[in-house]
Amino acid sequence: MSEYKTIVLLKGMKFIDDNHFRTIKSLLRKKLNLTKEMQEDYDRFQIADLMEDKFPNDAGLDTLIEVCQSIEELKGLAKNLKTEKAKVKSQKKEKNKTAGKQDEPSSSKSLPTGVESNKNKASSKKKRKTPTKTEGGNKKKLTQETTQLPEPSQGSTQTDQGCLQTPQKPPPTPSSSSTNKKLGRRNIPKEPSKEQGHQHGPKEVMVLKVTEPFTYDLIDNKMMFHATVATETEFFRVKVFNTALKDKFFPKNIIAISDYFGTNGFLEIHSTTSVSDVNVNQMMVISNALKQRASATPKIKDLFSLPKGTYMNGEFVVIKKTERNNFIYYGIEDDTGKMEVVVYGRLTSVRCEPGNKLRLVCFELSSSEDTWQLKSVRHSYMQVINVRRKVCQH
Numbered sequence: 177m178s179e180y181k182t183i184v185l186l187k188g189m190k191f192i193d194d195n196h197f198r199t200i201k202s203l204l205r206k207k208l209n210l211t212k213e214m215q216e217d218y219d220r221f222q223i224a225d226l227m228e229d230k231f232p233n234d235a236g237l238d239t240l241i242e243v244c245q246s247i248e249e250l251k252g253l254a255k256n257l258k259t260e261k262a263k264v265k266s267q268k269k270e271k272n273k274t275a276g277k278q279d280e281p282s283s284s285k286s287l288p289t290g291v292e293s294n295k296n297k298a299s300s301k302k303k304r305k306t307p308t309k310t311e312g313g314n315k316k317k318l319t320q321e322t323t324q325l326p327e328p329s330q331g332s333t334q335t336d337q338g339c340l341q342t343p344q345k346p347p348p349t350p351s352s353s354s355t356n357k358k359l360g361r362r363n364i365p366k367e368p369s370k371e372q373g374h375q376h377g378p379k380e381v382m383v384l385k386v387t388e389p390f391t392y393d394l395i396d397n398k399m400m401f402h403a404t405v406a407t408e409t410e411f412f413r414v415k416v417f418n419t420a421l422k423d424k425f426f427p428k429n430i431i432a433i434s435d436y437f438g439t440n441g442f443l444e445i446h447s448t449t450s451v452s453d454v455n456v457n458q459m460m461v462i463s464n465a466l467k468q469r470a471s472a473t474p475k476i477k478d479l480f481s482l483p484k485g486t487y488m489n490g491e492f493v494v495i496k497k498t499e500r501n502n503f504i505y506y507g508i509e510d511d512t513g514k515m516e517v518v519v520y521g522r523l524t525s526v527r528c529e530p531g532n533k534l535r536l537v538c539f540e541l542s543s544s545e546d547t548w549q550l551k552s553v554r555h556s557y558m559q560v561i562n563v564r565r566k567v568c569q570h
Contacts, residue, residue, distance in 0.1 A: 179264045181228050181235035187260050188240050189220040191253055203243050211446050213398070213417045222439055225373035237261055364465050369410040370441050377434030378452070381405035381412070382460050383427055384470050387537060387557050389419040394522055401425070402537045402557055404470050404489075405433075405443075406462050411470040413489070414443045415538075415555060421451050430454045441487055442538075477512035479541060480548055486541045488550060491561065492517070494532050506534065508550075518544075519552040526558055533561040 192200065201215050201223065208226050210218070218226070227236025237257065244254035385404040392400050403414040403425050414433075416425065424431055432452045437444045445451060473490035482488075495514070496507030504524050506517040517534065519526075528534060537557040539550040552558070 178228070178235055179267075180237045180261070181224060183257060183260045183264070184227065184235050184237055184240055185220070185224050188237075188244075188253065188257055189224055192220070192250070196247060196250060199247065200240075200243050203246070204239070207239065213446050216396075216398075217417075222373075222437060225437075229374045234261075363409070364463070364469055365410050366469065368404075368413045368441060368470070371412075371438030371443060373438060375434075375436050375438055375443075377436065377450075378432040379407070379434070380430065380432050380454055380458070380460070381407055382462055383425050383429045383431065384411065384462070384467060385427065386422075386425045387559070389422055390557055391522070392555055400555065402555075405431075406466060406470055408461060408463075409466075411466060412443050413441060413487075413538075414445060416445045418446060418448055420448055421445065424451050424453070430458050430460050473510075475512045476508070476510050476515050479515065479550075480513075482541055484541055484543060487553075488539050488541055489537050491533055491535045494528060494530050494534055497528070497530055508534065516547055516549045517551075518542075518549050519556075519558065521552070523552050523556060523558050526560060528558075528560045535559040535561055 189197070197220065201210065201218065204210070204223075204227075205215055208223070208230055210226075214222075224235070227239060230236060231239060238261075241254050241257045241261075244250035244257065383403060383405050387402045389399050389401040392398055398417075399419045400415060400417045401419065401422060403416060405412050405414055416422075432454050433443070433445060433450055434452070435447065435450045437446075473492070474488060476492075479488065492508035492510065492515075494506050495509050496505075498505040498507075502524070503518055503520045506519070506528065508515055508517055517536065517539070535558065536550060538553065538555050540553050542549045542551045
């Protein structure tokens with residue numbers, strides 16, 4: 177991370193409260209090309225990444241200073257940011273001076289080496305020209321450049337009691353197609369790939385799974401949908417905040433995504449211009465193993481070993497339901513263990529009973545006291561799958 181971005185994040189954004197942060201996003205809306213959704217949803221880290229992309233020379237530090245100076249309550253912060261920037265500049269000057277002094281002697285010493293090597297080359301050329309004699313002993317004024325044969329390496333030939341043994345032939349290499357198949361089976365990722373910050377792309381992917389559009393913000397009526405996409409070697413989870421793109425996100429469709437943002441293990445797409453069609457004849461071979469891994473439900477016992485804050489997808493059987501205050505607590509289980517799912521807000525209106533199966537998308541791994549939980553968040557999606565199974569209440 178650059179020194180300037182460190183200042184922007186740790187010396188700047190960290191000390192800006194939510195109200196002033198919303199003001200700053202509004203003031204920088206045009207400079208950072210923020211859509212309405214980005215202006216509402218982007219946090220400090222995402223804005224810092226955008227500033228770094230937009231202003232690569234100083235990661236947007238001057239821009240942040242300028243905005244803070246225009247806000248009365250943040251003028252003191254602007255002064256501090258100026259001081260930190262001056263420190264970095266002076267440190268860079270010192271480094272450049274030190275580097276310059278160290279470079280001078282090394283460059284002067286290198287000259288004789290080059291001269292010596294040129295002399296060696298010239299002498300070797302002279303040595304190669306040797307006079308030859310005819311069979312009758314008459315000299316000819318012809319010179320012949322002797323061709324130097326490369327010396328055999330120890331690995332390619334072996335000598336045994338004065339006899340030269342020819343090297344053994346290496347075993348035949350497998351065809352590239354069979355090699356790729358073996359590598360593909362060996363290197364299938366267990367988790368979705370992650371990217372961080374603004375990505376220009378384009379990245380060509382195949383759509384594997386997609387949810388229906390749903391309203392994640394009931395007050396402002398904001399909608400989105402989730403998708404899982406893959407290249408031939410990895411898979412990604414995607415949040416799409418523009419439902420007009422739903423006609424491009426359907427299984428087996430190949431698309432190119434660009435100008436998207438990576439955060440918290442998801443690729444976020446906001447604009448219709450970020451998704452384009454690929455040539456009709458374009459082929460992409462996704463192995464069945466990769467498809468299965470992309471849609472697999474993790475075992476509950478494995479969830480206990482993951483760090484808190486990890487976002488999970490999966491399908492689980494409900495064995496218990498408890499309503500308390502404004503929350504609903506579902507007990508889920510598989511053949512490896514049990515866990516609790518906690519939902520609140522809009523998802524409490526979803527009708528689910530013990531014996532049903534819940535399809536969860538974008539649920540956060542958390543804990544309360546000694547209980548591990550999958551907790552719904554702002555962008556969570558939940559679908560009920562009816563299954564005929566008798567489940568004991570406990």
